[in-house]
Amino acid sequence: MVYLQLLVVLGAIFLGVRMGGIGLGVTGGAGLFILTFVFGLKPGHAPIDVILIIISVITASAALQSAKGLDYMVDVAARFLRRNPRHIVLLAPLVGWLSTFLAGTGFIALALMPIVVEVAEKTGIRPERPLAGLTVASQNAIVACPVSAATVALAAVLAPHGVALTDIIMISIPATLLGALAGGLVMLRYGCELADDPVYRQRLAAGEIRRPEAGGAIALPRGAAWSVYGFLFTMALIVLLAAMPQLRPAWPGAKGMEPVAMVDVIQMCMLTYAALTVLLCKADLHAMVSGSMFRSGAVAAVTILGAAWMSDTFIQGNLPLFKHNIVDIISTAPWLFAFAVFTMAVILFSQGATTKVMMPLGASLGIAAPVLIAIYPAVVGVYVLPSYPSLIAAVEMDYTGTTRIGRWVFNHSFIVPGLVSTAVSIAAGFALMALR
Template sequence: MFIIELSVVLVCILVGARIGGIGLGVMGGVGLAILSFVFGMHPTSPPIDVMLMILAVVAAAASMQAAGGLELLIKIASNILRKNPKQVTFIAPLVTYIFTMLAGTGHVAYSVLPVIAEVSRRSGIRPERPLGMAVIASQFAIVASPIAAAVVALVAFLEPQGITLADVLLVTIPSTFLGLACACIIVNKLGKELKDDPEYQRRLQDPEFRREMEMDVDHEEIAIKPGAGKAVGLFLFGAFAVVIMGAFPSLRPQFDGAAMGMAHTIEIVMLSVAAVIILVCKPDGNAVTQGSVFHAGTRAVVAIFGIAWLGDTLIGGHGEMVKEVVSGLVEVAPWTIAFAMFALSVMVNSQGATTAVLVPVSIALGLPPLVIIATFVAVNGYFFIPNYGPIIASIDFDQTGTTKIGKYIFNHSFMAPGLLSMVFSIAYGFLFAGMVL
């Protein structure tokens, strides 16, 4: 029965990807209808916080765009990249990596995805390359974040064996950083150049699309609105505030002895930033909702609403079975812990949940901390099935069509960056674990 239900999910993703636009979201609804009405599966709760975080960031980014901020950022970035435009494939993942490492959540990547897409396209770079690496970097940095739930759980489990948070970070930070850097070198050569990409050329046949793409080819003539600088400053202040409050929970309001969650923190800060930008910079109210950032962001929300809810419902109905299969695999061959972590993370879409399930099993089987920490990055299997929020958002932000879900679902734009980063990071993980532990 699980195979049939999984097939339903995969078919819905395939059809939704072919429809485009809000296709992924509405086909997720079709899949939910089949699983619930036909197979009697109880739907889980939709990913409300993820959707609201996206909306809050999109509201701030769209307000900044309406005030001319995006044009200013693009002009500045384009001027820097003009000397060596291909650097965006290395700079973009560095930015999302640092943001996630300090904030403890990969969803902060939403704030820079539209800028990465625009800078890449206007510099003649295939956006698939920097977008793919930026999204992967935003995931992998979770295991390098001292405040991420997965890292906290790992340290708690290994503390009786004398492992500290510093021990874990001394392995995960350099291993993931170097692993991503090696992957960037290869990814920077993948795919046709943007000017030779058949899908982009096909889209350029549409006169309206061509006019939009060529509107700002001459970067020196981009008109900067008077309030653009303030809008950018306010937006960056909001992003910086999110990162700082993620790194220092004591700066967040305390309720019942615990800091306010990062989801609510991001939502409140970015909505407030949007309001301040509108009040101070006074952009056209209609322009906020008519810009490309707002349209792409709302498409991403609809897509996540349907597809992520569908995937979570499938796993929610078979959670115990999945855990038993993976646990059994580790018992038979302990060296497969990396594969088990990867497989379970793909199914549950949570580094923290994967850590909570498999690390105790690994310890019970007698696996040394060196092996567990070296393979810890394998909990980042989100990219394997393309239903993760930043993945869907980046596909929508890339107007050239180079960032996509392939014909066979799994041949999507994030598979090569993800697998390459995983292999390199685990290899470096064993190297640094051997040095530190």
């Protein structure tokens, strides 16, 4: 019976991935219906907390976008990259990591991609090298961001084990930053030189290279910079309140005085930031809800609702079977669980959904909290299949043709820096946990 249930889960996931958009969310809901009404499994826990976090964070990010704060960040990053063109292969991943970490979303990497291609091509550097590193590093930074859905989901799983949000990011920030740097290093000599690339030479000879026209300085409103400063202050406040629970309001509870939960703190802080940005930085409410940022957040929320709820139902319904068959293996070599997490990330196409599905399973199997924190970067396996939106965008934006998807699907431009950065991030996570 469990194999039929697994077939339903995998069928719903693959069908949803093929549909794209919110497809994974709606097919996940359909799979949940079958598991409940046909196989009689008790519905698992709906990921309400994670969805509320996504809604609040994406509202804040949409306000940042509407106030031109993202444009301000892209402008600063672009000026930095153009001043250091010779080192763009190493700098692009670091800039991509930092921009995503500060903005709280990988969306900002899409705005940096044309700049990276332009600077690399003008310098005679193969654009594939910095572009692939940038794309992978921006996904790594989601793991480090304290307000991402994935990080909040992991914090919720580990909270009963005495692990705070700050305990997670103290490991994930340096680990993923080292991973981003490693991804850039491995791309330094990747592929032939730009002048020797046959696709580039063919396009150049045929006059198919259409370089973007250089534009003048972008006139940004005064509130753009202040919206960025406000967002960074909000993130810093969240980290401070996570590190010092005594600063949070508390009320009598079963265990004495219990401070307000960090899940609620993040939602309140993000919504307050959005309100202040609308009032003080003149963010347009209509532009907020119609912008790409808000739409992508809605897709993420529906995806996690359907896919994570279905997967949790399947796992919880068959947890005794899983424990009986793999607990001995996991107890002997708990790091092997990283491969399971990585595989699920490849299938689900979402760091948040993967974290919500796999980390509770790891905790149920008795894997220690430090190990789960160390293998947390494995949720970034979204780059393996070249149908992830940011990967497709990178290929399309490289007008030189050096960034491409190979004949065998998996041999694309992002697989090498992705695997290297993930492996280094996990190894660094274990090393940092050992030093604590």
